[in-house]
Amino acid sequence: MSRKNFPLRISPDLYAALERWAADDLRSVNAQIEYLLTRAAREAGRLKPPPAPAPPPTEPES
Known part of the structure; x- marks a missing residue:
């Protein structure tokens, strides 16, 4: 991810x-x-809010 630099006076x-x-x-x-x-x-x-994490993969039932 690129970032924008700028001076900040506080x-x-x-x-x-x-x-x-x-x-x-x-x-x-x-x-x-x-x-x-x-x-x-x-x-x-x-x-915008961050994207929701992908749900964990489910294991097939035997």
Whole structure:
């Protein structure tokens, strides 16, 4: 998957909060920001939900 790079200006206080939150979730700050933006966009109906996982294959009955 390709990614779009862009500069982001946020306050030092917000960055510190994101840094702590990312550490709690074992993510980088960048991954935490992407996660939060993705979740917000889905909740607002602006981004399609991820595709549902395929059901596991069933075994034939004997």
